[in-house]
Amino acid sequence: MEQFLLDLKQEQFNGSYDLAYKTINHLRKLISQTRWTHAQELMNTIKKEGKRMITAQPSEYVVGNMVRRVLKIIREEYVRLLGESEESANKESLHKMLTAEGNERDDHTKPLKELKTTVIEAVNEYIDEMEASIHNISAQAIEHIHSNEVILTLGKSRTVEAFLKQAAKKRKFHVIVVEGSPLYHGHELAKSLASKGIETTVITDTAIFAIMSRVNKVIIGTHSVLANGGLKAVNGAHMVALAASHHAVPLIVLGAMFKLCLLHYSDIGGSEATFNRLASPQEVLDYYDGGTEELVNVQIYSPTFDYVPPELVTLFISNIGGNAPSYMYRLLSELYHPDDHVL
Amino acid sequence: MNNGDAENLTSEQKKQLKKERRKEKNAQKEKHNIPSKPEGEEPKIEKSKAELRAERRAKQEADRAAKASKKSDQVAANTKQKGPRVPANIQSVINLNKTILKADDPKVQKKAAKKLEKQQVPQRTEGQKKVALFSHLHQYERSLSITKNIGFGKNAIHPAIIRLGLQYAEGTVTGSNARCAALMSAICKLISDYETPPQKELSRHLESKLKPAISFLDQCRPLSVSMGSAIKYIKLQITNIPTGMSDSEAKLRLIKSLREFVHVNIVLAGEAISGYACTKITDGDVVMVFGSSSLITKVLCDAHNAGIKFSVIVVDGRPKLSGRGTLRKLCRVGIKCSYVLVSAASYIMPEVTKVFLGAHGLLSNGYVMGSVGTSMVAMAAKIRGVPVIVCCEAYKFCERVQTDSFVNNEIGDPRDLLVQNKSELTSPLLTNAAWEETDSLKVLHLTYDVTPPDFVAMVVTELGKIPCTSVPVVLRVRSLET
Numbered sequence: 001m002e003q004f005l006l007d008l009k010q011e012q013f014n015g016s017y018d019l020a021y022k023t024i025n026h027l028r029k030l031i032s033q034t035r036w037t038h039a040q041e042l043m044n045t046i047k048k049e050g051k052r053m054i055t056a057q058p059s060e061y062v063v064g065n066m067v068r069r070v071l072k073i074i075r076e077e078y079v080r081l082l083g084e085s086e087e088s089a090n091k092e093s094l095h096k097m098l099t100a101e102g103n104e105r106d107d108h109t110k111p112l113k114e115l116k117t118t119v120i121e122a123v124n125e126y127i128d129e130m131e132a133s134i135h136n137i138s139a140q141a142i143e144h145i146h147s148n149e150v151i152l153t154l155g156k157s158r159t160v161e162a163f164l165k166q167a168a169k170k171r172k173f174h175v176i177v178v179e180g181s182p183l184y185h186g187h188e189l190a191k192s193l194a195s196k197g198i199e200t201t202v203i204t205d206t207a208i209f210a211i212m213s214r215v216n217k218v219i220i221g222t223h224s225v226l227a228n229g230g231l232k233a234v235n236g237a238h239m240v241a242l243a244a245s246h247h248a249v250p251l252i253v254l255g256a257m258f259k260l261c262l263l264h265y266s267d268i269g270g271s272e273a274t275f276n277r278l279a280s281p282q283e284v285l286d287y288y289d290g291g292t293e294e295l296v297n298v299q300i301y302s303p304t305f306d307y308v309p310p311e312l313v314t315l316f317i318s319n320i321g322g323n324a325p326s327y328m329y330r331l332l333s334e335l336y337h338p339d340d341h342v343l
Numbered sequence: 344m345n346n347g348d349a350e351n352l353t354s355e356q357k358k359q360l361k362k363e364r365r366k367e368k369n370a371q372k373e374k375h376n377i378p379s380k381p382e383g384e385e386p387k388i389e390k391s392k393a394e395l396r397a398e399r400r401a402k403q404e405a406d407r408a409a410k411a412s413k414k415s416d417q418v419a420a421n422t423k424q425k426g427p428r429v430p431a432n433i434q435s436v437i438n439l440n441k442t443i444l445k446a447d448d449p450k451v452q453k454k455a456a457k458k459l460e461k462q463q464v465p466q467r468t469e470g471q472k473k474v475a476l477f478s479h480l481h482q483y484e485r486s487l488s489i490t491k492n493i494g495f496g497k498n499a500i501h502p503a504i505i506r507l508g509l510q511y512a513e514g515t516v517t518g519s520n521a522r523c524a525a526l527m528s529a530i531c532k533l534i535s536d537y538e539t540p541p542q543k544e545l546s547r548h549l550e551s552k553l554k555p556a557i558s559f560l561d562q563c564r565p566l567s568v569s570m571g572s573a574i575k576y577i578k579l580q581i582t583n584i585p586t587g588m589s590d591s592e593a594k595l596r597l598i599k600s601l602r603e604f605v606h607v608n609i610v611l612a613g614e615a616i617s618g619y620a621c622t623k624i625t626d627g628d629v630v631m632v633f634g635s636s637s638l639i640t641k642v643l644c645d646a647h648n649a650g651i652k653f654s655v656i657v658v659d660g661r662p663k664l665s666g667r668g669t670l671r672k673l674c675r676v677g678i679k680c681s682y683v684l685v686s687a688a689s690y691i692m693p694e695v696t697k698v699f700l701g702a703h704g705l706l707s708n709g710y711v712m713g714s715v716g717t718s719m720v721a722m723a724a725k726i727r728g729v730p731v732i733v734c735c736e737a738y739k740f741c742e743r744v745q746t747d748s749f750v751n752n753e754i755g756d757p758r759d760l761l762v763q764n765k766s767e768l769t770s771p772l773l774t775n776a777a778w779e780e781t782d783s784l785k786v787l788h789l790t791y792d793v794t795p796p797d798f799v800a801m802v803v804t805e806l807g808k809i810p811c812t813s814v815p816v817v818l819r820v821r822s823l824e825t
Contacts, residue, residue: 179760181661181684187773194784201474201785202760202773205686206660206716210748210792214476236686242722267693276690284684289667294674299681303690 001026001049008057015158016062016223020130020258023053023066028123031070031116039078039108039115043071047343054343058274059305061224061232061261067343068262068336070123075337077118078108129319133256134162136319141167144252144317149173149216152208152249155180155234156189157221159254164219165196174199176215180236181205182283182302205236212243218251222308225253225260227332229310229325232265232275235303241312250314257318260331262341265307276305367395447478459562462555463499465492467562470757472778474787481565482754485512489563503532504556508563517665519703519739520609520637523569526560527605530577531598539590546584546593553577565753568704568712572738576604608738613638615805616734617645620699623732623803628653628696631729633685633713633720635665636701638734643699644676654679656695658688660716662759662788685716689723698724700794702735702802707818708744709796709811711735715748715789721798730800733811737804737821740814748792755788 004026006012013019030049036042050067057063137159145151145167153160153175164175175198179186187202194200203211218240222233231237231253244251266275281290281300290300310325323331445451446469459466470484489512490505507529510516516525530553537552539545557574560566566574580600584593620642624630630653632639643655655678659666666682673680683691698720704712711717711733721731745751762772778786796811806817 179661181686184771188771190784191773191777191781194781197783199783199785201476201787203787203789204661204715204760205684206719207787207789207792209718209722210715210752210789211787213747214749235690238689239686239719239723242689242726243719246722285667285682290682294671297679298670298674301681301683301687301691303687306686306690 133319138162138166152215154178156185229328231308238306503529511564519569612736612805656681711794718794753790757786
């Protein structure tokens, strides 16, 4: 557990999938190894652990998503075992709110023998679903890419890589990969795509607007999807989105459902910053150049994430299908229970 | 009926020709079969041969005359069909673009190669793995030398020009003002070393000496808008030399006018622009600049020296990373600076109050041609409602029109984007080997891009502050002045 928290603090993970996988495995271990008698106790333990994990790295929303998802799973399983239909338990109808007098609300304290096994089974199912999410998304590739298209992508996203490779099996198209400063992972993606025979061109961030007039579609991955349908994507995505909207090029975002979070965009800076984190300026201006006497007072910014407002996004493709950004908030109610919104 | 007669006549003529030809053949056969002919017969045969030859010549001339008349008829017909005449300035642009934008047309390339050979200018070898979208532009690599086979001698290119060309190709001299000034000083050297050969006039011969020099510079690095403007001025000055003038006088006059061009259009214009632009910077401003522009750096330094308190955010882009030079210059003067890459421009934009951009050239339809990445910064600023001010000297205005960055651009060396130091093993950047091996992997290094005029609030020139769309007005005024 301590190792996991340390990894979180030091940002030692590759990508949100990796982090989500590790988090949910950790939570599953927690469920199976700790002693608990009823559902409420289990949920409290998970909430406490979850809070610790979130405070270790507040800008990684995926951790919070996993915690809330597990809580929802526990609630669902509890309700199912009790025999009530799920729908009636979840519906917060006006009638119920008026007639319930506070005590009628079930506080999940009935001890149930099979709860542990069913919860672990459900969590396993969810992990399987997560593992298959990339496969499900790339299966939709053939519907969105036609022959001789020019597709623009930014940086390196595993989902986009699988998506394009799947489409390349049937269709012939060109891919333009933007480098993605300051980490330049775009080069790795380009090498991987070209090795599969896809016509790939690498361009710098500066040439995005120049090239955009010739691009048919922009397909990017994202780190998380916010509750309003906006994106928390890798640095540089907002510039790509702006250039695409100026040239009226559709922007398609690929992301599995575990990336959908409850939070909204906030640009609070300083110690309360949760949206963005500033990475080391070494990547932007390395110490050899930037440490000289004349440049020592220069402020260097290297943000990790970008906020892309939902108006710039045309389509979300997730493992359960395609959605418009204005619809994303509805999917939240399927994933997370309203009582868990604030941990 | 008439046609029938004509056909009969021609068929008769044909029969006659055939008979004559058969006679000739028989005569030749006889000549070969009987190598030792009696002398009497030879002159006879020869004479008949001479007669035949004369006849053939007459026929050929008749054919040629007929063809020439046919051609003139065709040409007359074509010109009648063409309609309105193509105006002179468009024709010049079309002629200019005939060779520049056709790197994928083999005929045009052959012609260009011949022309370079005639001028004794070495042709640069194209780089490998061109991007298909830009196959109409030349792509050169720095590692393939241009001057390996260059000759020396009386008719060869002046060494100052060779040096300048190499400085351009290597990237030692960059920036439109610097390139123009360097060009002028190299041409001054060429003129001062120049001697008119006897029987020739200075104004004609000097121009023919300049042509190979310009071709060579164009091979090293495509001419910039500022250089084009300078060359037009030089040619004008040469043709305006009065005929009676002695060589030494003419040369002095030329050199003086070239120096004046640089002084008026770059130095004095810079002062004027700086004066206008400084009125636009107020205390507490956060000014954003992109890359390196000698003019913008001057404006900011002057504003700082005038006592205005502002801070600057320098945006930079790979692979040139020219913003670092600007950063150093501004920090030296004592301005408070920040530094970001272009991908973070929208992140930092809420802090910015004004954007100052330099330009490589201003096109006639109001588009601003600048170093690649200028349009990105302008776009990010426009979204947040931050005013974008472009500072550009008037000599950089050109008659070209362009709406995208594809048609007319400069492709740089693609190896600049790959890993530079062998020691950086963990760098995610592509290595030379990876780029060369994989066929379907291409790397694009653009040099310029065009910014639409709706992103730009104002252009500051030495003639005043004008909107982007007033460029053709300025061009007209300047052409009336000269």
